[in-house]
Amino acid sequence: xxxxxxxxxLIWYPKTGFVVGVSLYRNLIRPxxxxxxxxxxxxxxxGCLEVAGPMMRFFAPRLDARLGRDVFGVHFPSxxxxxxxxxxxxxxxxxxxALGFGFAEVGTITAKAQPGNxxxxxxxxxxxxxxxxxxxxxxEGAETIAxxxxxxxxxxxxxxxxxxxxxxxxxxxPLEEATADYVTSFRRxxxxxxxxxxxxxxxxxxxxxxxxxxAALEELLGAVQAENNGAVPLLxxxxxxxxxxxxEEILALVEAHKLSGLIVTNTxxxxxSVPEARRQQGGLSGQPLRERSFEVLKFVVTQTRLxxxxxxxxxxxxxxxxxxxxxxxxxQIYTAxxxxxxxxxxxxxxxxxxxxxx
Numbered sequence: 001x002x003x004x005x006x007x008x009x010l011i012w013y014p015k016t017g018f019v020v021g022v023s024l025y026r027n028l029i030r031p032x033x034x035x036x037x038x039x040x041x042x043x044x045x046x047g048c049l050e051v052a053g054p055m056m057r058f059f060a061p062r063l064d065a066r067l068g069r070d071v072f073g074v075h076f077p078s079x080x081x082x083x084x085x086x087x088x089x090x091x092x093x094x095x096x097x098a099l100g101f102g103f104a105e106v107g108t109i110t111a112k113a114q115p116g117n118x119x120x121x122x123x124x125x126x127x128x129x130x131x132x133x134x135x136x137x138x139x140e141g142a143e144t145i146a147x148x149x150x151x152x153x154x155x156x157x158x159x160x161x162x163x164x165x166x167x168x169x170x171x172x173x174p175l176e177e178a179t180a181d182y183v184t185s186f187r188r189x190x191x192x193x194x195x196x197x198x199x200x201x202x203x204x205x206x207x208x209x210x211x212x213x214x215a216a217l218e219e220l221l222g223a224v225q226a227e228n229n230g231a232v233p234l235l236x237x238x239x240x241x242x243x244x245x246x247x248e249e250i251l252a253l254v255e256a257h258k259l260s261g262l263i264v265t266n267t268x269x270x271x272x273s274v275p276e277a278r279r280q281q282g283g284l285s286g287q288p289l290r291e292r293s294f295e296v297l298k299f300v301v302t303q304t305r306l307x308x309x310x311x312x313x314x315x316x317x318x319x320x321x322x323x324x325x326x327x328x329x330x331x332q333i334y335t336a337x338x339x340x341x342x343x344x345x346x347x348x349x350x351x352x353x354x355x356x357x358x
Contacts, residue, residue: 025341038122038131046087049095054157056098063102066356067349071307071329072233072260074162074194078102079324080348083311083332084166084197084237088139090149097159100345104159105332106145107166108199111184113141114171117204123280128273129315129339130289134282136204137168142185149192165193166237168202175207178216179223186224196232198224201239201266203283209239214249221257233260240265240292240312244299251304261307261329264300265293268312286335289313294326301327315340317351324352 033041049056067078081103082096090106097104116138123132139145152158167189173181182198189196198220200211211217221236228234236254238247254262267283270292274284290313297310310328314320315336323331336344 025343026339029341030339034124034126037120038124039119046092049092053092053095053098057094057159060098060100063100064349064353067102067352069329072195072235074233076102076162076330077160078349079330079352080320080345081105081164081309081330081332083334084108084164084199085133085135085334086337088137090145090163093152093159093163094157097161099342100349101161103162103164103194103330105164105166105197106193107139107197108137108168108202109139109142109145109165109185109189110137110168110170111142111181111188112170112172113144114138121282123278123282124338125274125278125286126339128286128288129335130274130284130286131335131338132271132274132280132282132284133267134204134280136171137202142188146188146192149189153192162194163192164195164197164235165189166197166199168199169205169208169211171205175210175216178211179220182220183223183227186227190228190232193232195235195260196228197235197237197263199237199266201237203239203267203269212238212242212246212250214253217250217253218257221253221259225257225259230258235259235261235263235309237263237266238296240268240289240296241270242296247296247299248303251300254306255304259306261309262300262304263309263311263332264297264328265289265312268292285312286339287313287315290315290319294323297323297328298326316344317347320348321351321355 063077069076069079079102082101084105084107087106117134117136121134167182167185169178169181202208236259267285268289271279271284273288293312300308307329309330310323311332314331314333320331
């Protein structure tokens with residue numbers, strides 16, 4: 001199967017929904033899950049969310065209205081979202097809503113179904129609160145996922161939170177045909193997401209990051225926006241490893257093609273913080289990414305007025321507030337769910353509400 005994470009246990013608490021306290025999660029649940037292969041744990045966790053999500057959503061309390069904000073024409077009931085990579089096949093949307101997320105981004109989805117890279121391809125680094133992955137856009141493909149989302153809408157199972165759709169290039173598609181590949185996915189999924197993201201920054205598809213180069217990116221943005229015709233917000237997700245001059249070029253193209261915003265940042269290929277014996281090929285996420293991702297965020301918000309979604313190394317309420325204070329319109333969490341559990345979402349909400357009350 002093509003779904004992944006490292007496990008989210010679910011326990012019902014009347015006031016906060018299906019949440020495990022941080023202490024309980026860290027001291028009891030996490031060690032249990034960390035004793036099992038990450039992808040095996042994922043199949044269990046996503047399976048639980050897929051089956052129980054509709055019931056969980058029914059009982060979950062509504063988010064406090066003070067958490068809501070409007071960004072690029074979409075209302076987000078909370079600025080805390082799920083980053084792409086957890087729910088690659090869009091099977092657990094009701095579960096993410098029930099856990100308290102203000103939005104969820106599915107994918108990365110490619111035009112063609114693909115198994116991803118050979119296993120093992122997911123590695124925990126508990127001493128760094130980090131993960132290395134080289135999954136390689138494993139997903140069921142645009143057609144299958146589009147039909148799943150269409151059925152959810154037709155059957156009244158669509159979540160009340162915004163859904164983002166993250167698009168990538170099929171591995172078998174030559175780089176020179178990448179634009180057509182993205183357009184194919186966008187065309188099939190258009191109308192099934194509240195916003196779309198062009199992912200050109202994953203390090204796990206050979207050559208993909210070359211699409212961040214000026215000529216290739218200009219062709220891609222122009223073609224997808226021509227297909228979009230302003231119908232839905234379109235964002236670009238960039239890597240943390242770019243030089244400042246390259247980011248400036250990207251921002252100029254993003255504004256010229258009238259994109260709605262950016263996601264800052266993807267995983268990093270800089271593994272200098274990882275002990276040599278623990279290094280693996282793939283993208284590094286979690287706490288080692290925190291400061292570089294924050295630096296890129298600060299740079300981007302000084303260069304553009306477009307909304308920015310911050311992701312990368314957000315592992316606490318304080319770090320979430322730091323990103324929002326630095327100019328992020330929204331934030332996403334990803335690896336922090338592995339190390340802190342779903343209670344982190346509510347910790348961030350509590351911190352935001354304390355500010356509002358103050």
